[in-house]
Amino acid sequence: MTPKFSQETLPLHSTASDATFEIDVWRYHHPDATRTVYLQAGIHGIELTGIPVVHEFMKEIEEHKLVYNFICVPLSNPMGLDSQIMGVQTGYNNLHTNQQNCWNWNRIGNLKDEPSLEGCWIKTLLDLSAPADIILDLHTAGIETVPHIYFNESDKEHVTGLGIPHLLTWNIPSDSFSDTNFQLGKVALTFELSSSRSVHGEWVKESLIYLRRFFGLLPKVEGSRIWQTEKQLKKWYSPTGGILCWHKDAGDSTAEGDVIATLYTRKGSLNLESPYTGVLLLKNPIQAPHERQELAKFLVE
Ligand SMILES: [Zn+2]
CATH class of the missing domain: 2.40.50.100 (RNA polymerase II/Efflux pump adaptor protein, barrel-sandwich hybrid domain)
Structure with missing residues (x-):
């Protein structure tokens, strides 16, 4: 039996002019897999590097026939991605359709039962990730950053050896997508791969190396430092x-x-x-x- 991706398109949102936003999901089943990974990018619309990284890593999953099941959502927030003002991306918060509070797209796990645009969107993502044991949420940070990762102390074994220079452990969970999943008992990691609003081929290459180390396609390396977020x-x-x-x-x-x-x-x-x-x-x-x-x-x- 050859593992293979199946693709599904889910409706998310329609605008006043009836333009529609949709989300693509790729699922990969390996017959011998005991764990399911949810691999996602683009929750924040200005954070781009993870999107090509997921597309590229899906090819490697098939090529190496990784013994996991995967649920991949490379572009998890089309509303955020399409948010720009005069050529500058602004999709970190929902400042288009929410007159009250400009929600940070990655702090609304608590809205999943609300029949709002944000609630419906985050419920869609949380439902997609529900069957997974391991959540990898790919972000970027700032106008300039050094790669880092947010994790709970209990997931330390999963973040060491990847070659990501700075590992930021937290004790108090937020309403972020990863932390919401962590509270459901999963391994849940927030990767900050590169700077935001820009994509460089080298960043994509380096990020793929982190994922190869995570899934055992490359040996682990030394050299990361652990910091306490709080x-x-x-x-x-x-x-x-x-x-x-x-x-x-x-x-x-x-x-x-x-x-x-x-x-x-x-x-x-x-x-x-x-x-x-x-x-x-x-x-x-x-x-x-x-x-x-x-x-x-x-x-x-
Ligand atoms: Zn982010």
Whole structure:
């Protein structure tokens, strides 16, 4: 018996003009599989790298006849993907059809029983992932980031050895897609593969290597660092408004007091010192911040 993908298209949403949004699901059954994997990308519409990664990895699943069952949803949020204003993607939140609160598309696991657009969409994804034991949700982060992964301590064995530089363990679950699944007793991991809004061939290649290591197609490697999200993940805010000029890249180590950026304000230039000793995890997509706007996230020693 040859394992093979079967494809299904599900309706999600229709607009005022009756344009429709649909979601494609690919299912792969291996006769000897004991575990089912749900592999998804694109929950946040500005996060693109995972979409080609899922398409490419589906070819590898067939080629290597991986002994798992797979449910693959490369493009899980077409509404988010199609959200843009004047050529800039904005699909991190639903700011099109929700007049009240611009839901973050990945913080609404709690809405699954609500008959709203968001509730219906997240219920569709949670129903699709229900048969799975392992949830891999592919995201990206910031305008610039170093690859990292969010996981619960109990899933540590699954995230070590993949070659992802920073592993962020959490204790308190959010209403994210992965955390909602984790609370149902599954292995559930949120991968942050690359920067958002852009895709580079090298990022796709590197991300495929993480997946090959996860599924045993490549040997595990050393070199990841584990951080505690609640204690060691810190946001950094702009002291005043201006034009931000960075002197560090995401992934760089920083020492408290190092000059890491210059802010050009009305009163002149201001050297911004690193507030932390640790790693610059990601930069936010703002180059002209207001006072107190979030600039970046750090992993703090
Ligand atoms: Zn995301």
